Amino acid sequence: MLHVDLDQFIAAVEVLRRPELAGRPVIVGGRGDPAERAVVSTASYEARAYGVGSGMPLRLAARKVPDAVILPVDAETYTAASAEVMATLRAQPGATVQVLGWDEAFVGVRTEDPEAYARGLQEAVLERTRLHCSVGIGDTLVRAKVATGFGKPGGVFRLTAANWLEVMGHRPTKDLWGVGSAVSRRLATHGILTVAELAAADPAVLAGEFGPRMGPWYGQLGRGEGARAVDDTPWVARGHSRETTFQQNLTEPAQVDAALAELVARVMEDVAAEGRPVISLTLKVRYAPFLTKTFVKKIPETTDPEVVLARARELAGRMEPGRSIRLLGFRAEMTMPDDAREGHTPTRSGW
DNA sequence: TCTGGGGTCCTAGGACCC
DNA sequence: TCTGGGGTCCTAGGACCC
Numbered sequence A: 001m002l003h004v005d006l007d008q009f010i011a012a013v014e015v016l017r018r019p020e021l022a023g024r025p026v027i028v029g030g031r032g033d034p035a036e037r038a039v040v041s042t043a044s045y046e047a048r049a050y051g052v053g054s055g056m057p058l059r060l061a062a063r064k065v066p067d068a069v070i071l072p073v074d075a076e077t078y079t080a081a082s083a084e085v086m087a088t089l090r091a092q093p094g095a096t097v098q099v100l101g102w103d104e105a106f107v108g109v110r111t112e113d114p115e116a117y118a119r120g121l122q123e124a125v126l127e128r129t130r131l132h133c134s135v136g137i138g139d140t141l142v143r144a145k146v147a148t149g150f151g152k153p154g155g156v157f158r159l160t161a162a163n164w165l166e167v168m169g170h171r172p173t174k175d176l177w178g179v180g181s182a183v184s185r186r187l188a189t190h191g192i193l194t195v196a197e198l199a200a201a202d203p204a205v206l207a208g209e210f211g212p213r214m215g216p217w218y219g220q221l222g223r224g225e226g227a228r229a230v231d232d233t234p235w236v237a238r239g240h241s242r243e244t245t246f247q248q249n250l251t252e253p254a255q256v257d258a259a260l261a262e263l264v265a266r267v268m269e270d271v272a273a274e275g276r277p278v279i280s281l282t283l284k285v286r287y288a289p290f291l292t293k294t295f296v297k298k299i300p301e302t303t304d305p306e307v308v309l310a311r312a313r314e315l316a317g318r319m320e321p322g323r324s325i326r327l328l329g330f331r332a333e334m335t336m337p338d339d340a341r342e343g344h345t346p347t348r349s350g351w
Numbered sequence B, C: 001t002c003t004g005g006g007g008t009c010c011t012a013g014g015a016c017c018c
Helices: A009-017 A058-064 A075-090 A114-129 A141-151 A164-168 A181-188 A195-199 A203-210 A214-223 A253-274 A305-316
Strands: A002-006 A026-028 A069-071 A096-101 A104-108 A133-138 A156-159 A239-250 A278-287 A291-302 A325-334
Touching (some): A002 A114, A002 A141, A009 A026, A114 A133, A141 A164, A164 A195, A181 A203, A253 A305, A253 A325
Antiparallel strands (some): A239 A325, A278 A291
């Protein structure tokens, strides 16, 4: 199978409608104001050369790149561009497409010459959307996904059982898709630093450290194993959420209640569009400076926003009074169709 | 350098029941 | 009087991804 990843997608879309930005360091994030609390969504390769990357505070990024062009996030435009790209992928002969986000997808296909297929796909995407992409080829989803990183920018790379350890074995476990800094740290306490060491690790040790599901899963990851089939069944959302980081921390109870009501209303718009009842609520609060608490409550099935708001206010009653609040988040979980819950291994959307 | 927003899934521990 | 073991449900928190 193939994994397709658009190169610097958001920055590239912005440059397409502002050609004069080509070759300049472009940073997209928040409302485009580096004085605000926000982070970088995407930086162009020119900006990355200064050490700017996704997730970095916008303020810091602006300081690193004095002559950067800083733009606000325009989700509608990216969604439209993404839809064009995905339509192009689906139009490829024999392609099964599993979308992973705005700018990436798995493409399942049977072909004698995957590299040629990948090149054809890149040309089709470029012709229809003027966007460049990199393609990974693999005999598992994990290997295809990891392979893409070696193809960037604009290239094609193949990772299979034959060259997995040769290419990945000496690299740190954090380079794996699904191993972050916390897990790599815990692995290190068992002397597991590299992908090869993880691949050969004692399953009992992994299960003891990470539990009966995640333990074996990390071992598989080290070997590049896992699902081999691209699944194009439409995604069913488990829930919807909204959160806001306030430019000034909230201190007044009335402010907090108004912010909560606003979040609930926005979430319930999304829920109404799904047409399934709500069964569980989560309230997330970040007290200044950075202490995050979550409060969860199962509720009787309802589609009524008024009922949900009343329940949300009950949850808000659990917050500590008198603390200033930096962030408020609200999530509603919905009932799932019976057939959509089955068969879930620790393979979130597409692993 | 002071850390967004929208998602998913797993694990641990306590409550409760038999 | 003190105490077992298993099962399920719920809540809180952690981790990861784009």
